Amino acid sequence: DADVTQTPRNRITKTGKRIMLECSQTKGHDRMYWYRQDPGLGLRLIYYSFDVKDINKGEISDGYSVSRQAQAKFSLSLESAIPNQTALYFCATSSGTSGYNEQFFGPGTRLTVL
Amino acid sequence: GQNIDQPTEMTATEGAIVQINCTYQTSGFNGLFWYQQHAGEAPTFLSYNVLDGLEEKGRFSSFLSRSKGYSYLLLKELQMKDSASYLCAVPNDYKLSFGAGTTVTVRA
Numbered sequence: 001d002a003d004v005t006q007t008p009r010n011r012i013t014k015t016g017k018r019i020m021l022e023c024s025q026t027k028g029h030d031r032m033y034w035y036r037q038d039p040g041l042g043l044r045l046i047y048y049s050f051d052v053k054d055i056n057k058g059e060i061s062d063g064y065s066v067s068r069q070a071q072a073k074f075s076l077s078l079e080s081a082i083p084n085q086t087a088l089y090f091c092a093t094s095s096g097t098s099g100y101n102e103q104f105f106g107p108g109t110r111l112t113v114l
Numbered sequence: 115g116q117n118i119d120q121p122t123e124m125t126a127t128e129g130a131i132v133q134i135n136c137t138y139q140t141s142g143f144n145g146l147f148w149y150q151q152h153a154g155e156a157p158t159f160l161s162y163n164v165l166d167g168l169e170e171k172g173r174f175s176s177f178l179s180r181s182k183g184y185s186y187l188l189l190k191e192l193q194m195k196d197s198a199s200y201l202c203a204v205p206n207d208y209k210l211s212f213g214a215g216t217t218v219t220v221r222a
Contacts, residue, residue, distance in 0.1 A: 004156075033209070040122070042201065042214035043157070050208070058209070090156060096208065102147065103210060105156035 003027045004106035006091050012112045019078040021109050023091030031096040032074040033103065034058075034066060036087040043090065049074055050096060081113040118213035120202050125219045126192055134187045134216045136202035147203040147210065148176055148187045157201055160187070192220045 004025045013019055023032065034046040035058075045058030047066040055066060063085060067075045078085055088110050092103040117139040126132040138146065145164035149157040163169060163178035163185060175188040189196055199215040 031208070040214060043212040045209055045211075048209055088154075102159040102162060105158070107156050108154070110154075 004091060004093055004104055006089075006106040006109050008109060009107065010110045012114065013081050014114050015080075015082055017081050017113075019081050019111065021076045021089055021091075021111070023074045023076070023106055025072050025091075025093045025104075025106075027093055027095075027104060028071075029093035029095045029104075030071065031094045031101075032068065033092040033094075034064075034074065034076045035090045035092065036060065036085075037090060037108075038087050046076065046089075078111075078113075081111075083113045086111060086113045118202055118204060118211060120200075120213040120216045122214070123217045123219070125221060128192055128194060128220055128222050130192050132189045132192060132218060134189070134200050134202075134218070136185045136187070136213060138183050138185070138202070138204050138213075140183075140204050140206065140211075143180055144205040146176075146178055146185050147205075148185075149201040149203060149212075151199045151201060151215065153198070160200075189218070194220050194222070196220050 007022045030051050033048045035043040037043050044060050046064050049068045065077045088108050090108050091106040094101040094103045120136045147162050148160040151157040161176040168177045173190045178185045197220045199217045201215045202213040203210045
């Protein structure tokens with residue numbers, strides 16, 4: 001079974017719609033992250049959370065919001081989707097118990113905004 | 115902030131060796147990661163270097179020079195399945211900043 005799961009895996013929506021992407025993990029990690037990936041731009045951090053009561057903006061948070069419902073769940077919302085939010089979205093986790101830990105990525109959600 | 119540079123694309127022949135360079139500028143160094151990402155899939159961890167020198171893991175090796183702000187990933191005995199993007203990443207306040215990635219194409 002996958003340790004980090006994302007739903008949905010693919011989504012096509014229209015401009016102006018509200019969209020929620022969900023991430024769950026069974027790794028018991030405290031730290032969770034949301035990235036978007038665009039061709040030629042690499043992975044860019046949208047939001048991150050180091051525990052249930054901690055939410056932080058990343059480098060490209062405008063137009064997005066998040067919710068950390070539990071240690072294992074971290075959701076990303078697009079309040080009013082626009083075409084330039086079409087991208088591949090990844091959730092990631094890390095343990096944060098010592099130093100700089102590797103991040104474990106979910107399988108990704110491909111979002112298309114028409 | 116972080117400034118991470120790596121080549122966009124590289125092509126090599128099956129069985130050959132390819133070296134992917136990464137240069138970085140960072141305030142306060144805390145190691146460097148390499149990830150592999152096949153098209154449309156999640157990045158997966160390859161290596162983490164925090165001290166200078168070469169670390170070898172089978173066909174893959176990673177090198178770090180902190181004084182030069184430079185790392186490379188060496189892929190030996192290339193196989194078709196090594197065709198992927200390779201991402202260099204630097205920790206930044208317990209987050210990771212990624213380079214844009216190097217797409218490696220292995221040809222028969």
